[in-house]
Amino acid sequence: xxxxxxxxxxxxxxxxxxxxxxxxxxxxxxxxxxxxxxxxxxxxxxxxxxxxxxxxxxxxxxxxxxxxxxxxxxxxxxxxxxxxxxxxxxxxxxxxxxxxxxxxxxxxxxxxxxxxxxxxxxxxxxxxxxxxxxxxxxxxxxxxxxxxxxxxxxxxxxxxxxxxxxxxxxxxxxxxxxxxxxxxxxxxxxxxxxxxxxxxxxxxxxxxxxxxxxxxxxxxxxxxxxxxxxxxxxxxxxxxxxxxxxxxxxxxxxxxxxxxxxxxxxxxxxxxxxxxxxxxxxxxxxxxxxxxxxxxxxxxxxxxxxxxxxxxxxxxxxxxxxxxxxxxxxxxxxxxxxxxxxxxxxxxxxxxxxxxxxxxxxxxxxxxxxxxxxxxxxxxxxxxxxxxxxxxxxxxxxxxxxxxxxxxxxxxxxxxxxxxxxxxxxxxxxxxxxxxxxxxxxxxxxxxxxxxxxxxxxxxxxxxxxxxxxxxxxxxxxxxxxxxxxxxxxxxxxxxxxxxxxxxxxxxxxxxx
Numbered sequence: 001x002x003x004x005x006x007x008x009x010x011x012x013x014x015x016x017x018x019x020x021x022x023x024x025x026x027x028x029x030x031x032x033x034x035x036x037x038x039x040x041x042x043x044x045x046x047x048x049x050x051x052x053x054x055x056x057x058x059x060x061x062x063x064x065x066x067x068x069x070x071x072x073x074x075x076x077x078x079x080x081x082x083x084x085x086x087x088x089x090x091x092x093x094x095x096x097x098x099x100x101x102x103x104x105x106x107x108x109x110x111x112x113x114x115x116x117x118x119x120x121x122x123x124x125x126x127x128x129x130x131x132x133x134x135x136x137x138x139x140x141x142x143x144x145x146x147x148x149x150x151x152x153x154x155x156x157x158x159x160x161x162x163x164x165x166x167x168x169x170x171x172x173x174x175x176x177x178x179x180x181x182x183x184x185x186x187x188x189x190x191x192x193x194x195x196x197x198x199x200x201x202x203x204x205x206x207x208x209x210x211x212x213x214x215x216x217x218x219x220x221x222x223x224x225x226x227x228x229x230x231x232x233x234x235x236x237x238x239x240x241x242x243x244x245x246x247x248x249x250x251x252x253x254x255x256x257x258x259x260x261x262x263x264x265x266x267x268x269x270x271x272x273x274x275x276x277x278x279x280x281x282x283x284x285x286x287x288x289x290x291x292x293x294x295x296x297x298x299x300x301x302x303x304x305x306x307x308x309x310x311x312x313x314x315x316x317x318x319x320x321x322x323x324x325x326x327x328x329x330x331x332x333x334x335x336x337x338x339x340x341x342x343x344x345x346x347x348x349x350x351x352x353x354x355x356x357x358x359x360x361x362x363x364x365x366x367x368x369x370x371x372x373x374x375x376x377x378x379x380x381x382x383x384x385x386x387x388x389x390x391x392x393x394x395x396x397x398x399x400x401x402x403x404x405x406x407x408x409x410x411x412x413x414x415x416x417x418x419x420x421x422x423x424x425x426x427x428x429x430x431x432x433x434x435x436x437x438x439x440x441x442x443x444x445x446x447x448x449x450x451x452x453x454x455x456x457x458x459x460x461x462x463x464x465x466x467x468x469x470x471x472x473x474x475x476x477x478x479x480x481x482x483x484x485x486x487x488x489x490x491x492x493x494x495x496x497x498x499x500x501x502x503x504x505x506x507x508x509x510x511x512x513x
Contacts, residue, residue, distance in 0.1 A: 081154040082146075083415060084178070085408025086139065088131045088171030089163025089191045090218070091115070091122045094404035095139045097146035097153070100412050102201050106146030107405050110134040117258035120251055128166035135174050142404060150182055155420060157187040157411025159194065161437025162218075168436045176434070180424040187411040187420040188435060191402075192442050195368040196225055197413050198406035199393045206366065206393055209359040213348055213381070215371035217243030220293040220344075222351040223443050224358055225366075228413045231443025232358060234351045235291025242340055243371050245295035245302075249336050252306050253329045254313030254321070265333050266374050268318065272330030274338035277305055282343050291351045293343065302336050341380045348381060352388055354446060366393045373397035 080099040087094040096107035112130050116122065143150065158175035161168060179186045196212045212231075214221040220242055222235035240248075243262060250261030255268060279301045282294045306313070309328055318329060348365070355362050365385045371377060372394050385392035399405055414420060424432075 081412070081415060082148060082152060083187070083408045083411040084139070084142070084150075084153050084156045084175075085189070085194075085404045085406070085411055086135075086156070086158040086171045086175050087191075087194075087402055087404050087407045088135065088167050089159045089161070090167060090402060091127050091130075092402040093131050093134045093138045093171075094402060094407070095142035096404035096408045097142055097148060098201070098405060098408035098412055100416065102204070102409070104405055105148065106142050106144065107403065108138045108141035108145060109403055110138050113258045113260070116260075117256070120257060121247065122164070124164045124166050127164060128170055131167055131170035135170055138404075139174060139178075150178055153178075153182065153184055155185045155187055155411060155415050157189050157407050157414070159191045159407055160188040160435055161191065161440040163191055163438060165436055165438045168438065169434060172434045172436060176424050176428070176432075180426065180428060183423045185415075185420040185423060187414050189407050189410045189414070190440060190442055192219060192221060193229070193231070194406040194410040195400075196223065196231075196366065197228070197410045198395050198399050199364075199366040199368060200413070201405070201409040202395050202399065203393050206364050209355075209362055210364040210366055210393075211352060211355045211362060211390075212366045212368065213344070213351075213372075214369045215242050215344065215367065215377070216369035217241060217247060217371075219369070220295075221442065222291050222347060224355045224362075224446075226359065228417055229419065233441070233443040233445045234354050235293060235347055238292050238294045239296040240294070240299060242293070242295055242344065243369075245299050245336075245340060246371065248299050249302050249333065252303060252313050253311070253333060254317040256318070260370075262371060262374060265337065266376065268330050269334040269337045269376070272327070272332070272334030274334040276331035277335035279305075279335055279339040281339050281346065284346065289350075291347045291354065293347060295340065295343070298336070298339060298343070302332065305332055337376055341374075341377055344377065345380050345384055348384060349388075352390065358446070363391060364393050365390045368395055368400055370401045373400040 080101060080103075082105070083098055083100075085094075085096050085098065091112040093110040094107070095109075097105040099105065110130070112122075112127060115126060115130060119126070156175045156179045158171050159168065160172055175186060178184065192214050195214050195216070199210075200206045209224060209226045212221070212223040212225050214223070218241055220235075220237040221233065224232040224234060226232065246265050247257075247261030250257060250265045253265070253268070255261065255264040257264065279298060282297050283292070309332075311325065311329060311332075316325070318326065321329065352362075352365070365381065367377065367381055378392070378394055382392045394400070395406075411420075
């Protein structure tokens with residue numbers, strides 16, 4: 001059924017008949033008709049799985065890092081592998097079953113929209129309680145919709161970070177229970193990588209390398225994706241992410257948070273004038289030459305604009321506002337959105353320039369994350385991509401927000417390369433310490449770009465007063481000689497080899513530059 005294990009990738013093989021748990025193979029054998037590949041250090045268990053030690057898979061990946069996405073696809077088993085994905089990093093409980101050829105067999109999700117509306121945001125303790133309440137049902141519904149049993153799965157993928165630790169714990173615990181019961185390998189998934197890779201599920205032509213803009217409530221990331229698990233971070237959030245700014249503005253305007261702050265604000269912004277209020281675009285000018293994002297200042301501008309117009313969203317919701325009041329709120333929403341999206345465009349433009357230095361063959365800009373479902377964001381970045389000869393790829397809106405499909409697909413991508421852990425031990429205690437990563441960087445920082453940005457920033461900065469005084473002193477000394485130089489600097493002249501010791505100060509001997 002599987003041709004053989006290509007040397008370029010440590011692929012997972014699926015056998016067509018049940019075998020007892022065997023020790024590690026030390027030879028290669030082929031059975032005509034039903035070909036079975038046996039490679040040293042691989043194990044085949046009774047549920048038709050081949051387990052690859054992670055360190056071995058990593059060595060294979062390092063030796064074949066230049067393999068293209070098409071090569072990775074060819075390295076999979078001919079029989080589809082079924083991967084269950086579980087997502088509980090924040091406020092959505094999601095699960096899905098996906099095959100290696102990208103078919104979504106079944107999915108389910110439980111939203112906490114009512115809880116969000118009640119508390120005005122995510123409360124970690126309450127969110128984790130909701131996850132515990134719904135996790136079993138969501139996983140069961142996903143399997144039922146897929147028409148498969150847990151025993152038919154090939155692997156379990158689960159988000160292990162970044163996210164809220166109490167919420168991550170629920171999903172990882174459920175994944176390990178399933179994996180231990182049915183002897184399934186586990187794939188720990190980075191939440192933001194799942195957002196990045198889901199574009200390759202919906203758009204098969206997206207190959208490595210590609211540029212990724214991840215925009216959500218907690219993150220703004222610009223990444224160059226070179227391969228599965230290989231990313232270069234070009235820019236990140238220095239304070240607040242765009243999704244958090246959308247949510248905060250929506251609350252201040254008294255919008256219905258049950259549908260989400262972003263969608264509610266986008267809907268209201270359609271009624272307003274985007275140029276009615278002159279908010280300033282963040283991080284513009286010679287001091288900001290990197291690809292990082294900042295929305296704290298814009299949030300403050302919006303808050304002051306709302307307060308100056310005597311709008312109290314807590315006391316008077318949008319549904320209760322007068323026509324005039326509604327128009328003012330719509331103008332604020334539209335003006336905020338215009339500036340927020342312009343900030344994204346500015347940073348994406350510079351990131352494309354940086355990414356093309358590292359990967360001249362760059363052809364795609366992938367925009368994912370919850371905010372990627374915003375139509376204004378898509379339109380603005382679509383125009384930018386066309387201008388710079390790139391293809392804009394946005395997953396369907398339902399796959400932009402947190403879901404189990406993206407986790408399952410990230411699991412498939414890792415599974416093809418042998419990047420997974422062996423099943424938990426049968427005697428593993430329930431209170432075992434889990435590998436949770438609430439804070440987890442996705443890629444290495446592009447230091448050359450950051451260094452260049454800092455250098456350009458220094459070139460555009462005014463020198464310090466002390467440096468300026470020393471410079472003028474040097475010029476004055478060279479022109480008139482040290483004997484005429486007197487510098488009064490709070491009675492402590494700058495100590496410099498070019499400057500003479502201080503002498504008695506008299507007003508007529510002081511000089512001005």
